[in-house]
Amino acid sequence: MTGLPVSTYVLSTGLALILIGLWGLLMQKNIIRMIIGFSLVDTGIHMVMIAIGYVTGGTAPIIDSAVPIKDAATRVVDPVPSALVLTAIVIGLGVTAVMLSYAVNIYREKKSLSIDDCSESKW
Amino acid sequence: MLKRLFIFFTLILVAAIFSDVALNYSEHTELSRLAQHYASKGPEELGAANLVTSVVVTYRGLDTLGEVTVLFISAAGVGLMLRRRKHPDTVVPARKPASELVETAARLLMPMVFVFGVYVFANGHLTPGGGFQGGAIIASGVLLLLLAMPQAQLSHRLIGFTESLSGFSYVVVGVLGIVLAGGFLDNRILPLGSFGSLFSAGAIPIIYVFVGLKVGSELSAVVDRFRSDESKPEL
Numbered sequence: 425m426t427g428l429p430v431s432t433y434v435l436s437t438g439l440a441l442i443l444i445g446l447w448g449l450l451m452q453k454n455i456i457r458m459i460i461g462f463s464l465v466d467t468g469i470h471m472v473m474i475a476i477g478y479v480t481g482g483t484a485p486i487i488d489s490a491v492p493i494k495d496a497a498t499r500v501v502d503p504v505p506s507a508l509v510l511t512a513i514v515i516g517l518g519v520t521a522v523m524l525s526y527a528v529n530i531y532r533e534k535k536s537l538s539i540d541d542c543s544e545s546k547w
Numbered sequence: 548m549l550k551r552l553f554i555f556f557t558l559i560l561v562a563a564i565f566s567d568v569a570l571n572y573s574e575h576t577e578l579s580r581l582a583q584h585y586a587s588k589g590p591e592e593l594g595a596a597n598l599v600t601s602v603v604v605t606y607r608g609l610d611t612l613g614e615v616t617v618l619f620i621s622a623a624g625v626g627l628m629l630r631r632r633k634h635p636d637t638v639v640p641a642r643k644p645a646s647e648l649v650e651t652a653a654r655l656l657m658p659m660v661f662v663f664g665v666y667v668f669a670n671g672h673l674t675p676g677g678g679f680q681g682g683a684i685i686a687s688g689v690l691l692l693l694l695a696m697p698q699a700q701l702s703h704r705l706i707g708f709t710e711s712l713s714g715f716s717y718v719v720v721g722v723l724g725i726v727l728a729g730g731f732l733d734n735r736i737l738p739l740g741s742f743g744s745l746f747s748a749g750a751i752p753i754i755y756v757f758v759g760l761k762v763g764s765e766l767s768a769v770v771d772r773f774r775s776d777e778s779k780p781e782l
Contacts, residue, residue: 429574439565450554479575485598497587507602511614518621521769525628
């Protein structure tokens with residue numbers, strides 16, 4: 425195997441996605457684009473967590489004929505980050521749904537999706 | 548302009564932290580002690596072939612109950628915020644009905660999507676998948692129905708009944724774990740069965756069926772709420 429270990433690419437891509445998402449959250453004026461930025465941050469964090477859980481040469485943590493029980497501790501990747509990401513994806517989906525319904529309500533009230541039109545709570 | 552400068556500097560600083568993380572990262576060559584315990588003792592203790600499932604449903608089962616609760620609250624929040632007005636002030640022009648091709652294909656695919664969703668959550672302890680994934684597949688079937696037939700009415704009573712019954716049963720199974728086995732959400736209230744078969748791993752498949760039904764009905768309700776008002780003019 426040459427070059428960097430494979431999880432480094434996943435980690436760097438995840439960190440880059442977090443940065444792009446932060447940029448979108450801070451720079452965009454359109455609420456839908458801000459929500460997309462949030463989803464990018466979310467996905468980036470998932471990728472970082474998965475990359476951290478990777479073990480060199482490891483395989484999916486499922487016991488079957490390819491991975492017998494006695495080899496499990498040496499051949500599988502860490503199951504805990506996978507379980508956490510599973511949780512995080514569902515929570516991210518719930519949060520995104522709530523944000524989108526806020527966006528729908530804002531559009532109903534103001535007929536605009538620009539964050540500049542929501543100046544009531546600005547200080 | 549000043550604001551843009553601040554945003555730029557913020558991103559630069561965050562990027563500096565991230566580059567430090569990325570440059571000093573070295574891949575793990577062996578599992579942490581906790582993960583080693585889960586990988587070596589998990590199959591014997593819980594009988595689940597999918598180690599992620601044994602972590603999600605049993606070892607960290609309380610987290611999953613909390614996660615299901617968060618999903619419920621967000622579905623309830625979406626339902627509250629997007630409740631339909633009795634007199635919508637804007638009249639949306641009626642949408643053209645979908646072509647017969649789309650409708651027939653949706654009718655044909657719907658049962659298959661549902662069966663696949665049930666398959667995914669019933670086999671969550673053996674194969675990649677589980678309650679959340681299976682529930683999402685079922686909700687995607689409902690989304691297909693709503694896209695192909697915008698006039699279709701979902702039975703809210705059925706969705707609410709499925710959702711509350713499965714949530715209640717999930718907690719009941721958890722409490723049974725305290726009475727019959729080692730603690731809350733312990734899966735050993737049922738015999739572990741033969742490793743790798745469908746009826747194995749104690750209560751894990753049962754919990755995942757409840758989670759799948761709950762997630763499926765909640766996501767279907769969320770998807771239904773995001774429809775435009777015109778599809779339901781009589782409310």
